[in-house]
Amino acid sequence: MPVKRYDSSIVDVAPLGQPLKFEFSGKVAKNRFYKASMAEDLASWNVEDLEERGIPTKELIELYRVWGENEWGVIATGNIDIEFDMLDAIGDSIITPECPFSGPRFEAFQELAKAATAHGSLVVGQVTHPGRQLAARIRKDTISASATQHPPKNGIEYAKPRAATKEDIARVVDGFAHAAEYLDKAGFDGIQLHGAHGYLIAQFLSETTNQRTDEYGGSITNRLRLVSEIAREIKRRVSPDFIVGIKVNSVEFQEKGIKPADTRILCETFQELGFDYVELSGGNHEDIGWGTKKDSTAKREAYFLEFVRDVVPHLSKTKKILTGGFRTTAAMVDALDILDGIGLGRPAAQEPRLAADILAGKVASAVQPVDGVVDDVWLSLSSAGSQMVQIVRGQEPFDLSNPKLAESFKKDLAAQIGKIIAANGSLEIRGFPELSDPDATSHPYGVPY
Template sequence: MNASQTLGQPLTLPNGSVVPNRFAKSALSETLGSVDLRVTKALPKLYQRWAEGGTGLSFTGNVMIDRRHLGEPNNVVLEDDRDMDMLKAWAAAAKSQGGLVWMQLNHPGKQTPKMLNKDPMSPSAIPFRKEMQAFFGTPRAMTEDDIQDCIKRFANAAALAKQAGFDGVQIHGAHGYLVSQFLSPHHNQREDHWGGSIENRMRFVVEVYKAMRDATGKDFSIGIKMNSADFQRGGFDENDAATVATTLAGLGIDLIEISGGTYETPAMAQGSEHHNKKLGKDEPVKESTKLREAYFLEFAEMLRSKVDVPLMVTGGFRTSEGMAAAVESGACDLVGLGRPLCVEPDLVKRILSGEDFTSVVRPIKTGVKMIDKMALMEVSWYERQLHRMGKGKAPRRQDQGFWSLIDVLWLMTYRGLFNRVGRLRA
């Protein structure tokens, strides 16, 4: 089969839900909520654009379960049914061309900016590394009541997403947010039954999954985005990841998306050379690995030998040939795309029509070492393209890094101040 035939095949999930092709828009934090953290008209408009572009499965980004704990300004928070009409419009727009849409649910834990939260919490009171402490405060260790409240909030949000017409939900268990913090022995140094062994550290995500399943039923799709590794010494590693994945697969999870890294070690925005360095490996990356594009395919191949649940790999895909090869190899069932769909939202339709596709995405460098190392600039620049599409405009292909940095810093300051005001009024 050629690339369009391979990638155009439908995929049936364990609960019988069918994804019409092998393309998935990975969750991207849109920050298109209102200042009081509600759904805006920009979100249905944005997801209508991806639906028209042919994406088979779209994941929303970073819907928060607790308004006291935000990842960024202008997140959407889902605690009750006050936005049900707009939530239904969002889901309907994303599904308008026959694709599916899942809501990603998240709690940032300590990965919440100081300007938004003066009282962050995490499994343990472990601060970020020194150069990041200007942005993120030292968290307090969560109490048992905090933990149980979070589990209930994840389940409640899942039930509301189902009511709104979303086809499923995804637990954000990657990139250093709360679920990821529980899984990591670096961030989770608890001495009770929520910490220590991997069996204890994964107890939180297992209980979140079970509570969600109880709240939504067996026919509703539930997945997880999880790290193959944190790429931090003493952190969550590939053996831990395999244990978590096999446990959740045994419990009936419908899809596992594989990514990697945290804000401190942003592997999700970098390549294989970065991964090897963070793992203490000095050997050069094999040319065959580079040609395979996606950063986490080797881990996916290992995991495939252990679980039957469908796997999605996100990070690094840039050509239709590389995407098709990953699916043909059996390493993954869905191709996860983030940044490429920010600048070319119709790329799925183009590939399925037979186009030999190569993405225009390339690294954005500002020249400010700390900013480039943290990858926050790239995240913010791509968010700007989502905002353009949310207004009905075409995204830009690429800007010069320094001027994008100035624009993004101004925007973050402006929105952060108004977000505070909006929260005080809410």
């Protein structure tokens, strides 16, 4: 059956092909497409030997080679953690302050950067610390802005947090800054601080999770202190032309988060710190914020566009990129009236060639998954993960608009969840579902459905 795509009016896509200059670093992206971060689960993993964790594998490097040859202006990696035992997910890449600028890990990061940038794309490493979103099966204790436990969610138990001490904070600052210097020396074009989706930086930014009474809590200026210290230390260590970006969260701008009145201070601080761009997103582990629950949101297409309109007036030199819901060229081009870049995540797993095909006029929109996929966050993210595995195996990602293949994948996901439950917290279990339908794996990469 033919692939089903979202309906889009025909528009001139030339604005999407315009270069984007980042004012502080001076780097120039060749177009406005931003391949947003996704969990790849393709780095090395070792249960016993921590130092064997988080090294980019040949499979991960191949994934970035494929994206790199397909006209993405900027390619952001999945999470790169700054501790071996405080990581967002098994299979993340890892750079800790102890990692030297030489050896197998460093060489693997060099290979990844080379693969991603071979055709003119820029590559930035998204660096993160999970804070209270650390799964308890990885480690039982963790740090956060305050000792606010993350409630169990979707069968996941979270580590017990304590309020970070000054020594903990110094370690975090050093971790982000060392990762930036490491990426710079390895040939990356920049770093993105993950300050969204409920991770540690977001935990300091939000009043919901930051109940501190010292200089890191209270006012928005104080809650920004961790970001400020990280950014200044990064700038001290990296090359002048190294991009520094940050991802922030629409959820944190709501009640009990960052109040709308604080957005001006937040944005002005980002510009003062020399952030080249802000990627605007939404959601956290408690409420991911994706989907089309409101009719107005569905019509608007980009889930967080209302949030963006509050932020944009306060940013000039710092570029604005939005990730979350873009699926048609009509909406993308229209959004460039207030944005500088268009972030695409899951569509880039379904179609690594999407940016190239849009610019070449081959397609006007992304593949439209069958009903229920987009609004089921674990189904949607897991399918993207399995599609990325297919790419590195030389297979065309299975077509989520095909009801038969989508239904088969739901069964594969259920089987994977069953394995995880049966493993009872074992760290040996990792990865995305294996596909059982032969038709889902029978198309060589580059031979579309």
